[in-house]
Amino acid sequence: MIGEALALKRWLSQSRLPAAGVQALRDRKLRAVIRHAYDNVPYYRALFRAAGLSPADIRTAGDLPRIPVTTKDDLRAAGVAAITAAGIDLAACAVLHTTGTTGAPFAIHLTRGELQARRLIEFRALLAIGFRPRDRLTVLGPMQPHAARLHQRLGFYRSVNISPALAPGDQIDQLKRSRPTILWAYPTVLRALLGRLDDRLDTVACPRVIVTSAEVCDDALKARIQRGRSIPTFNFYAANEVGRIAAECTAHEGLHVNEDHVILECLRPDGAGGAGDRGEAVVTSLDARAQPFIRYRLGDGFGFTGKPCSCGSPFPLIGAPAGRPGDVVTLPSGNVLSLQPLSFLLRSMNGLDQYRIVQESTEHLVVELVFRIDPGTGALARLRAGLIEALGEPVGVDVRRVDALHDDAPKFRSFVSRLPVGSGAHRRSGGARAALESPARGGLA
Template sequence: MIYTALVSGVLFPLHEKLKKHSSVAVRRHMEQTQYWPLPKLQQLQQERLRALLLHAQQHVPYYRDAFARIGFDAARDFQGIPDLVRLPLLDKAVIRANIETLKADNAQNLVRYNTGGSTGAPLTFYVGRHRISHDVAAKWRATRWWNVDIGDREIVIWGSSIELSAQDRVRMVRDTLMRTELLSAFATTESGLDGHVERIRQRKPKMLFGYPTVLARIAAHAEDKGIRMDHLGIRVAFVTSECLYQPQREQIERVFGCPVANGYGGRDAGFIAHQCPAGKLHITSEDIVIEVLDPEGRQLPPGESGEIVVTHLQSGDFPFIRYRTGDVGALDSEPCSCGRTLPVLKEIHGRTTDFLINQDGTLIHSAALAYIMRDLPEVRAFKVIQETLDWTRVQIVYDGQFNERARQGIEAGFHARMGKAVKIDVELVPEILPEKSGKYRYCVTKLETPWNALTK
């Protein structure tokens, strides 16, 4: 406790000050605004949104031209979030084509970032110190909701090449001081999982952080080996960057003896939302505006599912305005029992590419297919690849003797959901490999869905 207080109160603030970040002051302010009356919080959000649009119009060549083309004047025409529908959507292709004109003409000290490309489309973009400070502060605030803080022992199991290639001497010293240890999410062989289990037992961290798939795989490995992990004093397992499924949550909580805190965000879109101990996913609404759009680009009310589009209010140096995340979810109209007034994401269904399309044109959520596999204990891992409307491949890692009866059972489950005319090829593979980022994708369609055709 004393050392944690030293790190969170002295060492980390000094670290941020040397990097010229304002994250300490921002986090302190956020710990007040999370309890503000909702109208006051909404007013703050709207003021920041107006300021971002004015800044983009005045200082960002791409938006200066885009606003002029549609006859939009931020000072005259912006009244509230509903007016955002007049503005163009931003996606990875647009950013790639306009990466220089998306930089503000008064931006300084921009940092080049990359996404991992788990969707098959890596992205390069830029971030300023102001946005970095706010993203750090938002994550820090949410961490403290779970009775842990910077300076508590932490094991991060991650797959980004940025993190895993940055282990220079300065970073190693910093991580040692902050008591953070980074392990590779790619080490999923038998020996690699053995190593992760042993290191967690030795380290006895207060918190884990990683992809839900990888943490669940480590937990399953420990359980299979009869190795107890629920007595180590782990207080919380933070998961992010993939859709969290209930069986994964149950596996992690059972083995590690701690709650799972789901986080939603990305290197590009920012720290969007985080689960509190009461169970709700709170949006960082001081810095983030979320629109949920239908396939025609119309804003949907709370409770209705559509594509999540994000505007990052602190991204003026390289604006993310109406950025298509590729994720499908819904807002919640019900407040959280924890007392925080931050708006809530009701659910995140997954990525637009996590939906397969049926022969009659309806969408099939990947969870419907995951339930087929969940009922087959011999299936250790799987991946569904929809090649055409008439052909879907199912890759499985099977524990035990795979026979014709097992194959027929899997085919029957898929036919029941996708139609009897669809050809289902079941392929036995030794393992399901992660994407280059270290993330796993259970369900991939090569077809265009209504979400992919969302109006730009």
């Protein structure tokens, strides 16, 4: 407990360094992680050697582009032994699972110290938005129960997790009982609950602050949560691979990248890009030792604002990340299409609670919809016509109204591909990039 308190103090003081101090710390941690990966992780040693690099070549974040980008498929293909560090007891590690568009699980190993660092960075982000000792935090969305820590058993910084695997009625009961002052919710889970509650969140919980993460929280959902009241809402951004990447502060001018924990790069297909330009997220963890992630492609679309925040934090600001372009529909021609134009059409449906797009084959999409109010006559036919137009190739689209969506995966996904692994859906083609560059195509923007 004392060790953890000291570690928290260190993380907090790092977030108050001047920008130059943060950069010096970041580069020092980068050199250490590069040296460690080269010496102990076969995958990275081979990668650096193939690129003609030695650890001494990477001195600062500015040198990172010399290292080739790694994808989840690269790491999965290399195998656990090649991507984890020699001398790490994997059996003693915590394991997180993530799935990509393929649905194939990928394991991430974390030492106890790495887990603690993640927890403390999370805690730092919560403190920054006003988490107080007597607050009650309810996290709506993760599958794992919260392990109560000593200070929480004593009644400080209490938090509970509510699993989306519970029946909606049980989720609502737990939400009521937990009486959150801070509600941290995964948007798809919250959206489904709001549907059950007639959009009256205040009938079961009256948090003073709402945090959203894990998925994109659109303005329509924000408006539904608020219902005319003004509850401060904060967007947090993380990935299972590296933990918390960025979090919004009370100035609401963007999300601050935890630059003492990760280096986030904005990769544009043409290699160019200045402030404000959007590109794909590539991340390097400065704290992962058991299983390093160096220039790892996350794929979320985002951009740096290029402006300092009025809150005075030394951490750089990014705009809210958009969905992952890894979620793409593969068309009969082999081209791929970003989901954004499709989800844009779906989100504009009146009374829609939740949706899922299932790609059964390159010629066949099924769209399942849960409505809380009747969408009106002809609405589904119009939606279908809009989807077909947005797809732009001969794809059959079934639009189905269902009572509820069920999912066996640990995290609900609004897009499911049943295409065989290794088919065009899982390769990044020029088409995916074209779709990323013009996310609003589809004729409605």
